[in-house]
Amino acid sequence: MMTMKATALAHPNIAFIKYWGMQDEDLKLPANNSISMNIGCLSTRTTVEYDPALKADEIQLNGSYLSGAGLARVKSFMCHLRQMTGHSLFARINSENNFPTGAGLASSASAFAALALAGTAALGLKLSEQELSNLARWGSGSACRSIPGGFVEWRTDSSTHQSYAASFASEQHWKLMDCIAIVSSEHKQIGSEAGMRLAATSPLQGARIQDTERRFSQCRQAILKHDFMTLSQVTELDCSMMHAVMMTSNPPLFYWQPQSLGIIMAVKQWQAKGLPVTYTLDAGPNVHVICPQEIAGDILPRLKKIPGVLEVLKGLPGGPARLIPEDSRLESEKV
Numbered sequence: 001m002m003t004m005k006a007t008a009l010a011h012p013n014i015a016f017i018k019y020w021g022m023q024d025e026d027l028k029l030p031a032n033n034s035i036s037m038n039i040g041c042l043s044t045r046t047t048v049e050y051d052p053a054l055k056a057d058e059i060q061l062n063g064s065y066l067s068g069a070g071l072a073r074v075k076s077f078m079c080h081l082r083q084m085t086g087h088s089l090f091a092r093i094n095s096e097n098n099f100p101t102g103a104g105l106a107s108s109a110s111a112f113a114a115l116a117l118a119g120t121a122a123l124g125l126k127l128s129e130q131e132l133s134n135l136a137r138w139g140s141g142s143a144c145r146s147i148p149g150g151f152v153e154w155r156t157d158s159s160t161h162q163s164y165a166a167s168f169a170s171e172q173h174w175k176l177m178d179c180i181a182i183v184s185s186e187h188k189q190i191g192s193e194a195g196m197r198l199a200a201t202s203p204l205q206g207a208r209i210q211d212t213e214r215r216f217s218q219c220r221q222a223i224l225k226h227d228f229m230t231l232s233q234v235t236e237l238d239c240s241m242m243h244a245v246m247m248t249s250n251p252p253l254f255y256w257q258p259q260s261l262g263i264i265m266a267v268k269q270w271q272a273k274g275l276p277v278t279y280t281l282d283a284g285p286n287v288h289v290i291c292p293q294e295i296a297g298d299i300l301p302r303l304k305k306i307p308g309v310l311e312v313l314k315g316l317p318g319g320p321a322r323l324i325p326e327d328s329r330l331e332s333e334k335v
Contacts, residue, residue, distance in 0.1 A: 004089075005049040006121035007326040010113035011038040011318035012099070013145045013152065014178055014280060014288045016235045017212065017219050018242040021199030023156075028137050029163050031199065032212040033155045035219050036145045038171065039178050041315025044110035046095040047326055048118040054090035061095050061111075073193075077112060077139040081119050084135065091119065099313065100185035100286075108192065112139030113146035113321045121323055132321070133164035140193070149320035151223050153216075171317035174226055175293040180313040181303050183259040184285050190253060192283040198249035208241045228292065232271070232278035235290070239280040246283070257285040259308030266306055275299070 013036035021031035059066045059074050066074060074093065082088060093115065097107055116136040120127050127135065129148055137144035144164055145152045150171035156163040199205050215234050222230035246253040260281060267279045267289060277291040277299055291299050293316060303312050 004122045004124065005047065005326070006118045007045065007047040007324055007328075008114040008118035008121065008321055009043050009045050009324045009328070010110040010117065010143075010146045010321035011040060012042050012044070012107060012110040013038045013142060013318075014290075015142070015145075015282065016223075016231065016280065017216050017238050018282070019141055019154065020242045020245060020283075021196050021205060021209075022141075023158065024161075025197075027161055027163075028141065029156050029158065029161065030141055030154070031205075032209050033153065033216050034142075034145070035216060035223070036142070036152050036154070036165075037176065037178070038146060038149060038152065038318035038320075039180075039315045040171065040318030041178075041313055042097075042099040042110065042180075042318075044095060044097050044107065044114045045324065045328065046093065046111065046114035046118045048115065048122045049092045050087075050089040050122055051092055052089060054092065057090050057093065059093045059095070062097060069191075073139070074115070077115065078119070080138045081116070081135065085120065085123055085125060087123055091122070100182065108140035109142040109146045112136050112143035115139060116143070116147070117321045117323065129320070130164050130166070133166070134162075137163060141196075142192075147321050150317050153220065167320075168220065169223055171319050173317075174223060175316055177291055177293045177296040177299075178315050179289040179291065179296060179299055179303055180315075181263050181287045181289060181306070182310045182313065183257055183263070183287070183308050185310070188255065188284055195246065195249075195253050195283055198251070198253065199245055201250040202245040202248040204241070204248050205245050208245055211241075228276045228278075232276070232290075235278050235280050243281065253283075255284050256281065257308075259306075260285045260287055262308060263287040263289070263303070263306055266302070270299070270302070 015036040017035040019030045019034040113136045133144040133147040148167040151169040154165040219234045
């Protein structure tokens with residue numbers, strides 16, 4: 001039997017309305033609906049090659065073989081993929097990121113989105129976007145949002161267990177620039193998957209979930225109407241609520257670093273001077289500073305001058321996960 005091979009590229013996403021916690025871990029159903037934007041400058045490229053000679057999956061990330069929890073997570077996903085497709089072949093997987101891995105930049109989202117697409121395409125399967133999104137979430141919840149392009153909503157129907165993401169506005173809809181201030185590229189000690197299991201221990205999680213649909217609707221309308229002020233207010237509120245849950249979990253999770261807070265305070269000062277700019281953080285210390293593309297030339301130099309900022313990446317809204325030539329190169333936009 002001949003080997004089967006495919007290469008896919010996917011972008012991570014930054015959530016304006018966060019997903020944190022599970023309502024059903026066995027079914028991989030999130031505790032709440034969420035909204036995100038793909039980040040066009042950041043990418044994961046993954047090649048999957050099935051080989052009947054293999055006795056187990058082989059996985060490399062950025063040139064090194066995976067081990068420990070990371071290896072177990074990918075193998076679990078591949079087992080789910082094999083069960084879903086009815087195939088039994090093991091695969092040689094080679095994945096590469098052009099941005100820090102495991103540092104709160106949604107590397108697992110782009111990784112499992114790319115793996116879902118390459119893993120099924122290498123088998124000759126052509127899944128719909130909905131089917132791919134549904135599959136990707138079994139590797140990482142937020143990966144389902146990296147399958148569609150642009151501005152994405154992830155909804156769950158608890159009665160049918162349908163849970164997948166879909167675009168509600170394309171990447172051309174609104175030229176928002178994500179200016180990502182990197183304060184640490186270190187792999188975080190507690191990953192998002194482990195952290196989410198603690199969400200229910202926080203006395204604030206229930207209130208966050210109860211108010212999510214209001215914030216969700218407000219955020220969605222703000223994006224559709226290009227209403228930056230409302231987007232800024234709801235994005236910052238949602239970010240604070242998620243991190244408040246983290247900080248009040250048992251044990252507590254503190255992803256922010258002093259440099260993170262320094263960037264937040266700088267953004268608030270810029271807002272006070274009338275600049276349309278906002279911030280959000282996922283489960284990590286690096287800060288996503290969002291602004292309209294036309295003022296990015298003003299914001300980027302300001303970010304670089306803040307003490308503790310190691311580098312700044314920038315990107316406009318990104319497209320969907322897609323198949324690419326194996327020899328294509330990854331580049332990120334640094335300033």
